[in-house]
Amino acid sequence: MDALAPKETLITLSNAGVQRGARTLVSGVDLTISRGEIVTLIGPNGSGKSTTAKLATGVLRPTMGSVTRKPGLKIGYVPQKLTIDWTLPLTVERLMTLTGRHAAGDIDEALEAVGARRLLKAAVQELSGGEFQRVLFARAMIRKPDLLVLDEPVQGVDFSGEVALYELVRQIRDTTRSGILMISHDLHVVMAETDTVICLNGHVCCRGTPSAVKRSPEYLKLFGERAASTLAIYQHHHDHEHQDDGCVVPDGHAHDHGDHEHDHHDHAGHGHAH
Numbered sequence: 001m002d003a004l005a006p007k008e009t010l011i012t013l014s015n016a017g018v019q020r021g022a023r024t025l026v027s028g029v030d031l032t033i034s035r036g037e038i039v040t041l042i043g044p045n046g047s048g049k050s051t052t053a054k055l056a057t058g059v060l061r062p063t064m065g066s067v068t069r070k071p072g073l074k075i076g077y078v079p080q081k082l083t084i085d086w087t088l089p090l091t092v093e094r095l096m097t098l099t100g101r102h103a104a105g106d107i108d109e110a111l112e113a114v115g116a117r118r119l120l121k122a123a124v125q126e127l128s129g130g131e132f133q134r135v136l137f138a139r140a141m142i143r144k145p146d147l148l149v150l151d152e153p154v155q156g157v158d159f160s161g162e163v164a165l166y167e168l169v170r171q172i173r174d175t176t177r178s179g180i181l182m183i184s185h186d187l188h189v190v191m192a193e194t195d196t197v198i199c200l201n202g203h204v205c206c207r208g209t210p211s212a213v214k215r216s217p218e219y220l221k222l223f224g225e226r227a228a229s230t231l232a233i234y235q236h237h238h239d240h241e242h243q244d245d246g247c248v249v250p251d252g253h254a255h256d257h258g259d260h261e262h263d264h265h266d267h268a269g270h271g272h273a274h
């Protein structure tokens with residue numbers, strides 16, 4: 001971010017939480033997201049990441065604390081799961097218009113921005129995990145949101161696809177200057193460009209830059225000995241090339257994975273979550 005530019009705050013959560021009956025789903029969350037900023041929520045299953053994101057977007061109202069949003073804030077959402085009848089034929093073009101009418105030019109522009117314009121007429125069922133995620137990004141970006149919420153953006157994607165998707169998130173942030181709230185359910189990679197990582201465990205366990213969180217005693221306590229290797233930080237360096245669609249040029253073709261901290265990297269169980 002330009003350090004001299006005034007920060008435009010999009011969303012503020014102050015000591016926010018949700019209680020359902022006697023049960024506290026999440027509590028005491030302080031969080032701000034400004035334009036051009038990337039905030040990533042991490043934490044174990046059931047730790048309150050989705051609940052916190054729902055508080056931020058207004059899907060859920062806080063029963064404790066407060067949540068404020070910039071008036072007229074436009075939010076683009078990339079869901080973790082999409083309910084689609086996978087037995088029916090569906091093109092990318094049609095998927096882009098399922099939840100609203102858009103001019104052909106706007107659809108082209110949104111797909112272009114994610115390197116997926118050539119997929120316009122493709123069947124959604126035949127897309128790779130990475131291509132499918134890109135189309136979902138385009139679908140979320142078509143209304144030119146102030147804030148993009150990405151719920152597990154790299155699911156169903158292999159390692160080089162993951163690198164390319166994180167690169168795309170960085171590009172989107174740089175070109176649109178939208179705020180980005182990411183939820184990382186698998187804890188495996190946090191983008192180095194993340195301005196703030198918030199580690200939840202029913203409350204805010206710890207927060208800070210990715211490398212600060214990785215070293216924090218609370219984080220180590222929560223995730224144990226293997227924590228430091230579990231939180232891999234994806235570093236972006238311009239030492240590799242990208243194909244036109246944003247994919248990283250494979251090893252041996254002017255690309256080197258050496259700059260990515262990836263000691264522990266488990267893709268088991270990643271599939272299309274439909």
Ligand SMILES: Nc1ncnc2c1ncn2[C@@H]1O[C@H](COP(=O)(O)OP(=O)(O)OP(=O)(O)O)[C@@H](O)[C@H]1O
Pocket residue numbers: 020025026043044045046047048049050051052185
């Ligand atoms: N509508 C609801 N009513 C009651 N409890 C809920 C509701 N939604 C979520 N919960 C509970 O709130 C807690 C936090 O859930 P949440 O979905 O925010 O966790 P999460 O960190 O996103 O988990 P995961 O990584 O497994 O998706 C969980 O214990 C969950 O069972």
